[in-house]
Amino acid sequence: MSARRRYWLMKTEPDTFSIDDLERVRTEPWNGVRNYQARNFMRDGMQVGDGVLFYHSNTDVPGIVGTATVASKAYPDESQFDAKSDYFDPKSTREEPRWFLVDVAFDRKLSRTIPLDEIKQHAGKLGEDFALVRRGNRLSVLPVSAAQWKYLLSLE
DNA sequence: GCCAACGTTGGC
DNA sequence: GCCAACGTTGGC
Numbered sequence: 001m002s003a004r005r006r007y008w009l010m011k012t013e014p015d016t017f018s019i020d021d022l023e024r025v026r027t028e029p030w031n032g033v034r035n036y037q038a039r040n041f042m043r044d045g046m047q048v049g050d051g052v053l054f055y056h057s058n059t060d061v062p063g064i065v066g067t068a069t070v071a072s073k074a075y076p077d078e079s080q081f082d083a084k085s086d087y088f089d090p091k092s093t094r095e096e097p098r099w100f101l102v103d104v105a106f107d108r109k110l111s112r113t114i115p116l117d118e119i120k121q122h123a124g125k126l127g128e129d130f131a132l133v134r135r136g137n138r139l140s141v142l143p144v145s146a147a148q149w150k151y152l153l154s155l156e
Numbered sequence: 157g158c159c160a161a162c163g164t165t166g167g168c
Numbered sequence: 169g170c171c172a173a174c175g176t177t178g179g180c
Binding site: 011013034035057058059062116117136138139140 | 179
C-alpha cells in the first residue's frame, strides 16, 4: 500500500537550470540545496511519484513554468563531497552526509507561465500560510497541498 | 543593482 | 546561549 501522493514546489534560477534543461535531460539530481528546512522536505517528506510545481526564480517573470515528478527517494548529494564544486561542504562526511537530494523527472511545460504576481492575487484562495506568497520567504523547496496544486494549475 | 528578510557563523 | 556580523535569496 502506498501513501497518498504529495505535492511540492521547487524553485530554480533558469540561468542555472531551467524547465527546458529538465525537458532535455528528462531526469536531474536536484543538487545544491543547502538549507535545512528544504533538505528536510526532500529527505523526510518526498516519495517517488510526488508532484512538483517547477518554479523559475530570479528572472524577468518569476512563476510556475511546468510540472515534474519526484523520481527517487532521498540520497546524499554527491556535490557536498566535491572540493571543486560550488556546493562543497567541508563539514560533511560520507559517514554522516549533511545534504540530501532527490531525482526530479520532467513531466510537462505549462502552456504559459503562471506568474508570481498573479499567484499573489489568489493568495486568499491559496491560504495565507502558503509559503510562496508569504512575505520574505526564501525556501527553495516547499510543500503544496492537493487543493493548492489543483487551484494553481487551474490558472494555467 | 538594490535591499529586505532571513539563515548561519563564531566570538564571547 | 546570545547576538552581531556576515552571506544568501529573490523580488523589484
